[in-house]
Amino acid sequence: MGIEERRERERSARKLNIVRAARKLFYEKEFKDVTVAHIAKKAELSKGAVYLYFKSKEEIYGQILLSELDKTYNVALSSLRNEQSAQKMLIAFAEIYIDTFLKDRESFRKIMTFMLQTDHLNLSENLNQSLIKSANKTMDIVGTILQRGVEEREFPPNLDIWQSRNIIWGMLNGIISLYLFSGKEVSREKVIKSMIRAGLNHLVEGTKTSTKQKKAICA
Amino acid sequence: MGIEERRERERSARKLNIVRAARKLFYEKEFKDVTVAHIAKKAELSKGAVYLYFKSKEEIYGQILLSELDKTYNVALSSLRNEQSAQKMLIAFAEIYIDTFLKDRESFRKIMTFMLQTDHLNLSENLNQSLIKSANKTMDIVGTILQRGVEEREFPPNLDIWQSRNIIWGMLNGIISLYLFSGKEVSREKVIKSMIRAGLNHLVEGTKTSTKQKKAICA
C-alpha cells in the first residue's frame, strides 16, 4: 500500500524535523530557556503538531539524548574491528570516544548532565530505560575488550571485569570533564589523549603486576 | 509565517511528484492507455488528491508538455550567447535543438504529436495558450538570429524574417521527424546534423543570391 507507506514516511520525516529543530535550540540554550513554541516555530509546525509526535518537552529532549548516545555507541564500535592487543584496543576505543566529544562538546555536556540528574527530567519510564540502556552499551564495549584480554591471556584470568570496566569508564569521563571545557583549545586534544593513554597503561600494567606479586607470594 | 510557507512548499512538491509520476507513465504508454488511477498509484496518492492538484487527465499531460517545451527553449537560448555570424548561430541553434531530442526522442514525439492535434486534447484555453506560446518562444530564437543577420548586413535587408523563420523551423522539424525514429542509431546524429547543416547553408546562400539577381535585373 503505497499511500500508507508514504504517510508513514511523512510522519517519520516530521518527527525527525522536530528533533533537529529542538536539538539546535537545546544546544544554544538551557533546557528551561527553550520553549515548545520556539521549537514549533523552528520546525515550521504548530504546537499542537509537536504534541502529536511527542508527549512532552522532556520527551523531545530525551529523544535527542538517545540519538546522541546511539551515535556515540556506533562510532565507538569500530574500535572492536581491528585484530590487535586488548591494551591497544582500549586505547583505540578511548581515542575514538574522545574524538566524538572533541567534535561536539555540547553533546558530552548534555549526556553527562543527564547522567547526573536522571531523576530530575520527568521522562517516561520507557524512555528513561532506553537512555540508560544505550549509555550502558557503550560502556559494555570496554567490558568486551577486557574480556578479550583475559581470553588472550594478556590480562590475569581473575580480573574483575565489571569493576575494571567501571574504573576505566569513570577515569575516561572524569578526565574529559576536567579538560573538555577549560584550558587552551590548541592543546586540549593532546592533553586529554596523553593523560588517558598514560592512565590506561598504568591501569593495565597494574593488573599484570598484581598477578605477578600474588605468584611471588605463593612461591 | 513559516507554517504557511511550509504548506505551500508541500503543495508544490506534491504537484511536482504527480507530474513526475505521470511523465514516466505517459512516456511508456499512449495517452489513452494511462489511467489516472495508475498515475495516483505511482505518485502514492489517491485519485481524489490528484484531482485536487489537476483539473483533468489532459491538464496533467499538458503540464508535462509545457515543461518539455520550456526546457527546450532554455537549452536553445544558449545559441544566442556567442558572438558569431548569424549563419553560424543558426547552425549552432540547430545542433543544440537536435541534441535535445537525440537525448530524449520521446519528448520530440510528444511535442510534435501535440502540435498536430492541439484541438483534440480538450485542454483549458489557458493551458493551450501557454503551450502555443512556449513553442513559439523557441521558434522566435530563429527569428531573432535572422534579424541579427539583417542588422549585420549578412542577410538582405528585405528578407522576410517571418517567412524564413517558418521555412527553417519546418525544415528542422521535418528532417528530425524523418530520421529520429528510423535508420541506424549509430549514424543518426551525423545524418540529421549534416542534412540540416546543408539545408541551412543552401537556404542562407539562397537569400543572398536572390538579392544579387534583383540588383542585376535593375542594372
Added chain:
DNA sequence: TGAATTATGGTCAATCATTGACCAAAGGTC
C-alpha cells in the same frame, strides 16, 4: 508578602488535506 501580570506547557474544537467508494459515461463483449 500578597496581588497582579506575564510566560509557557499542554489541550482540543475548528479547519485543512486527503482518501477511496461511488456514479455516469464510454468502450468492449456476447
Added chain:
DNA sequence: GACCTTTGGTCAATGATTGACCATAATTCA
C-alpha cells in the same frame, strides 16, 4: 442491443494540523 467492464471525475468521511484557550508556574510590583 443488452450486459459487463473500465475509467474519468466527485465528494462525504476520515486523518492531520492549527492556534486560541486554559491552568499553572514564575515574575514583577507595591
